[in-house]
Amino acid sequence: MASLSKLPRGLSLYRGRYRVRMDHEGRTVALGMFDTLGDAKAALNIARADVARGLFVPPAERRAVRKAQGERAAAASMTLRQWSEQWLVALGGWCFLPRGGPVAGWAAPGGCAYGADISTAG
The missing domain is CATH 3.30.730 (GCC-box Binding Domain)
Incomplete structure (x- = not known):
C-alpha cells in the first residue's frame, strides 16, 4: 500500500x-x-x-x-392480467372475479357480481 x-x-x-x-x-x-x-x-x-x-x-x-x-x-408497464382485463372489458363487459370470493375466474357479461351464477351467463 x-x-x-x-x-x-x-x-x-x-x-x-x-x-x-x-x-x-x-x-x-x-x-x-x-x-x-x-x-x-x-x-x-x-x-x-x-x-x-x-x-x-x-x-x-x-x-x-x-x-x-x-x-x-x-408505471408505464402493464401486467398481462391488467392488459387482459382491459381487453375483455373492451370486448363487451367480461370481468375477472378474484380468488377469495365464492367464484373465481373470468365471468361473461351479466355474471360479474359475487354470488352470480356464471354457468348460465352470456
Missing part, C-alpha cells in the same frame, strides 16, 4: 481501501472506493478525462436519472 503522503490528489486511504474524490463545479464528488491503488488511479483518470471532454456526470446524478427511468418504466 502506498503511503498517505504519496497518494495523488483526490485519493485517500480509508479503512484499508482507496477512496476517490474529485472537485467538479465547486462540489466534491465521490467516485467510489477501490481495493487497489491501480483501480483508484484509473477511476480518477477516467473521471478527469470525462471532465476535460465535457462528458462527466457525477455518479449521484446518474443514479437519480436511472432511478427516475425505472420508476417511469414501472
Whole structure:
C-alpha cells in the first residue's frame, strides 16, 4: 500500500481501501472506493478525462436519472392480467372475479357480481 503522503490528489486511504474524490463545479464528488491503488488511479483518470471532454456526470446524478427511468418504466408497464382485463372489458363487459370470493375466474357479461351464477351467463 502506498503511503498517505504519496497518494495523488483526490485519493485517500480509508479503512484499508482507496477512496476517490474529485472537485467538479465547486462540489466534491465521490467516485467510489477501490481495493487497489491501480483501480483508484484509473477511476480518477477516467473521471478527469470525462471532465476535460465535457462528458462527466457525477455518479449521484446518474443514479437519480436511472432511478427516475425505472420508476417511469414501472408505471408505464402493464401486467398481462391488467392488459387482459382491459381487453375483455373492451370486448363487451367480461370481468375477472378474484380468488377469495365464492367464484373465481373470468365471468361473461351479466355474471360479474359475487354470488352470480356464471354457468348460465352470456
